[in-house]
Amino acid sequence: MSEPKSPDNMVQSEMPFALVEGQPFTEMPTDLYIPPDALEVILEAFEGPLDLLLYLIKRQNLDILNIPIFSITRQYVQYIELMHQLNFELAAEYLVMAAMLAEIKSRMLLPKPRVEEDEEGDPRAELIRRLQEYERFKQAAEDIDILPRQERDFMPVHIHSESGIAEQQIETVDMRELVLAFQAVMARAELKTSHSVSREVLSVKDRMASVMRHLQSGKTTRFDELFTPAEGKQGALVSFLAILELLKAHALELVQNQAFGPIYLNLATE
Amino acid sequence: MDNKQIKHIVEAALMSFDEPLNVHHLKQLFDEEAVSGTDINRALEQLNEDYADRGIEIQQLNKGFRLQTRPQMQLWLDNLRQKKPRKLSRALLETLALVAYRQPITRGEIEDVRGVAVSSKIVHYLMDKEWIEEVGFRDAPGKPALLGTTDEFLNYFNLKSLQELPALAEIKDFESFEQSLDFNQPQH
Numbered sequence: 001m002s003e004p005k006s007p008d009n010m011v012q013s014e015m016p017f018a019l020v021e022g023q024p025f026t027e028m029p030t031d032l033y034i035p036p037d038a039l040e041v042i043l044e045a046f047e048g049p050l051d052l053l054l055y056l057i058k059r060q061n062l063d064i065l066n067i068p069i070f071s072i073t074r075q076y077v078q079y080i081e082l083m084h085q086l087n088f089e090l091a092a093e094y095l096v097m098a099a100m101l102a103e104i105k106s107r108m109l110l111p112k113p114r115v116e117e118d119e120e121g122d123p124r125a126e127l128i129r130r131l132q133e134y135e136r137f138k139q140a141a142e143d144i145d146i147l148p149r150q151e152r153d154f155m156p157v158h159i160h161s162e163s164g165i166a167e168q169q170i171e172t173v174d175m176r177e178l179v180l181a182f183q184a185v186m187a188r189a190e191l192k193t194s195h196s197v198s199r200e201v202l203s204v205k206d207r208m209a210s211v212m213r214h215l216q217s218g219k220t221t222r223f224d225e226l227f228t229p230a231e232g233k234q235g236a237l238v239s240f241l242a243i244l245e246l247l248k249a250h251a252l253e254l255v256q257n258q259a260f261g262p263i264y265l266n267l268a269t270e
Numbered sequence: 271m272d273n274k275q276i277k278h279i280v281e282a283a284l285m286s287f288d289e290p291l292n293v294h295h296l297k298q299l300f301d302e303e304a305v306s307g308t309d310i311n312r313a314l315e316q317l318n319e320d321y322a323d324r325g326i327e328i329q330q331l332n333k334g335f336r337l338q339t340r341p342q343m344q345l346w347l348d349n350l351r352q353k354k355p356r357k358l359s360r361a362l363l364e365t366l367a368l369v370a371y372r373q374p375i376t377r378g379e380i381e382d383v384r385g386v387a388v389s390s391k392i393v394h395y396l397m398d399k400e401w402i403e404e405v406g407f408r409d410a411p412g413k414p415a416l417l418g419t420t421d422e423f424l425n426y427f428n429l430k431s432l433q434e435l436p437a438l439a440e441i442k443d444f445e446s447f448e449q450s451l452d453f454n455q456p457q458h
Contacts, residue, residue, distance in 0.1 A: 134384065146436075
């Protein structure tokens with residue numbers, strides 16, 4: 001982006017007082033000299049073209065409502081040219097802003113028709129609106145940063161406990177509970193089997209059918225009601241396997257109303 | 271049940287639950303009808319008085335009360351902490367500010383104000399922290415998601431409600447300013 005020739009630039013060029021990467025510098029920078037290495041760091045700190053523009057305006061204590069568009073544009077373009085020289089990957093947004101500034105600048109160079117005063121407002125109006133809007137939220141972000149923040153400024157006090165607030169029904173039963181309940185059944189079966197009696201072979205398939213029949217009546221059945229102590233260990237095992245098979249097939253549902261309470265069986269609701 | 275006992279139970283409850291507790295929760299502590307909301311509020315007030323010269327305080331949030339350390343204590347707590355919380359970048363804070371003040375807002379609208387693209391990393395971080403969430407979709411081409419802040423945002427930034435956010439700066443009116451300017455004076 002090159003400067004259009006303005007009368008200022010027509011005067012005989014001064015001797016450059018410095019050469020930076022082959023570029024002659026004829027004017028002392030008006031602000032503190034920033035070495036290119038440092039500039040790289042500074043430029044990274046800008047959050048975008050609006051932020052860079054705001055910085056340029058604030059640095060010179062200019063009113064945001066009355067930006068000298070010519071000098072600001074020149075400085076802005078100088079900055080992005082420097083970024084370019086430093087092989088900075090320029091975000092497209094910076095170039096869009098440069099184009100916008102150039103457009104405003106050229107529109108301001110045009111003589112303003114006296115008659116249609118209201119037809120066209122100040123060409124800077126949109127830019128100023130955006131700068132102001134951005135400035136508000138830049139400030140808001142700083143305000144939020146100051147708010148007391150968990151971890152940084154305070155810690156919630158709590159003694160670690162696993163429990164949440166009032167869970168009233170435990171819906172699912174985990175396998176451990178089921179095995180514990182089965183153990184109780186087995187223990188009871190043990191008491192009954194003082195001597196071994198030969199009996200007919202029990203089939204898991206038959207038992208599955210009988211459990212289903214039992215539940216078909218629709219009423220909820222306690223887990224241990226499905227076991228017949230007289231059948232002994234083997235019978236209990238067959239019943240347990242049958243229940244597990246039915247659970248696997250999603251034919252049954254287990255319900256427990258409180259931790260360590262009795263487990264109930266239902267037909268699966270589909 | 272006397273007030274002192276209610277106070278002790280409320281204090282223990284505030285300490286032992288992760289999430290802020292409201293008066294309704296705290297009433298659930300007592301199975302009798304004898305303890306009213308007024309009793310709970312009185313207990314909370316008395317606790318706050320008790321904590322006046324202690325290192326902890328009760329903070330009222332949107333969804334309840336939380337017991338927390340006083341910010342003045344943090345300097346000392348930090349000495350013992352291994353990991354300091356990470357600093358929030360300006361880009362992140364600006365994005366968060368726009369969501370907080372302008373919600374519901376789309377990513378495109380955030381980009382309009384900030385003048386740069388919103389990085390997905392930042393949006394993901396904010397969502398991961400559960401400070402912002404999608405609250406709906408704008409009825410516009412592409413159906414862009416609308417973003418808003420959450421209760422977790424209020425909790426994390428110690429706010430009772432969005433009204434407690436610091437006020438936004440006033441916009442200076444360009445129109446009225448323009449009239450005071452003479453446009454034909456040479457610009458530099």
